[in-house]
Ligand SMILES: Nc1ncnc2c1ncn2[C@@H]1O[C@H](COP(=O)(O)OP(=O)(O)O)[C@@H](O)[C@H]1O
């Protein structure tokens with residue numbers, strides 16, 4: 001049983017690539033954020049608003065562990081913070097896990113997130129200048145955890161299809 005785990009900062013393409021990689025490989029995909037929303041019956045924003053981030057991180061860890069324990073092969077798209085809490089980065093090293101860091105530049109992340117921030121509570125209320133500064137510092141702080149991944153794929157200036165092909169080649 002193999003788990004292909006996609007990780008990286010908000011906006012690097014985890015959810016999108018997981019879905020497209022699944023189409024090419026016929027391996028079922030799961031988006032951890034979607035699994036969390038289903039379990040809580042709340043959106044990510046509502047979980048942060050009603051219960052706070054610590055509650056979110058606890059749920060995120062519990063469901064990540066649950067997904068890794070299933071006997072099925074799967075592709076799992078993590079949330080941007082998953083590797084950075086509850087020692088989840090240690091789970092990326094498991095024998096049955098192929099962990100892949102989708103590495104993006106600050107510019108790439110900013111350009112993708114500036115039009116996609118409303119459902120991301122950590123940046124939803126930031127203006128452009130605050131967001132650019134936040135991403136730069138937050139990515140730096142988190143890079144230790146992202147670099148625990150077994151593999152790294154740059155996503156800058158690549159189409160979804162090109163990134164999927166990079167991952168297929170990597171796993172061959
Ligand atoms: N290779 C790519 N090229 C251009 N835009 C992309 C690419 N991959 C993802 N996107 C876009 O970037 C945004 C964030 O993608 P998403 O999959 O939600 O990232 P994550 O799950 O890592 O936060 C979405 O609008 C998505 O359509």
Ligand SMILES: O=C(O)C1=C[C@@H](OP(=O)(O)O)[C@@H](O)[C@H](O)C1
Pocket residue numbers: 008009010011014015033044078079080081082119120121122
């Ligand atoms: O970086 C983070 O801490 C988060 C990233 C989000 O997932 P995406 O990376 O899919 O946006 C989601 O888990 C939540 O908003 C927290």
Ligand SMILES: [Mg+2]
Pocket residue numbers: 014015016033077078079
């Ligand atoms: Mg996502």
